[in-house]
Amino acid sequence: MSFDPGISKDALKKISGEVRSWHLHTRSDLSFTDLARRINPVVAGWINYYGRFRPSELTRFWKRINAYLVRWIRQKYERLAPLRKALAKLREIAQRYPRMFTHWRCTTVAASGW
Structure with missing residues (x-):
């Protein structure tokens, strides 16, 4: 018997849904630093809790946040609309x-x- 402490699929799905509910890409009224101030405390908590033993399992989650940041850049700045x-x-x-x-x-x- 063994125990593998890491984030479960259900927990990853839950926090990914939370990130989706923020609708970051539609908040073009905010600056980049404002976005950071809004999401950093929550993301730091998730990293401390779920990434304590196996932070590599959160890689897909980090990429998802980065994808939302790219969408935000494309929405906010017309000249940066190309991917x-x-x-x-x-x-x-x-x-x-x-x-x-x-x-x-x-x-x-x-x-x-x-």
Whole structure:
């Protein structure tokens, strides 16, 4: 018998649903730092709770948050609407401010294959 402490599929589905309910990509009235202030406390709690023993299992979750950030960039800035430009901008911001979002401390956009 063994015990493998990590996030369950149900818990991952629950927190992913919570992220979807935030509708980040529609909040073009907010700045990037405002988004960070809103989501960082919640995401930090999830990382501390679910990522305590196996943080690698949260990689899909971090990529989902990054995908919403890319959608937000594409929605807010017309000149960054093409996907490549939005991804490049997110990489640039992650390299310039690697501690802006809590999940970037675990894996940055540049390191996660985005």
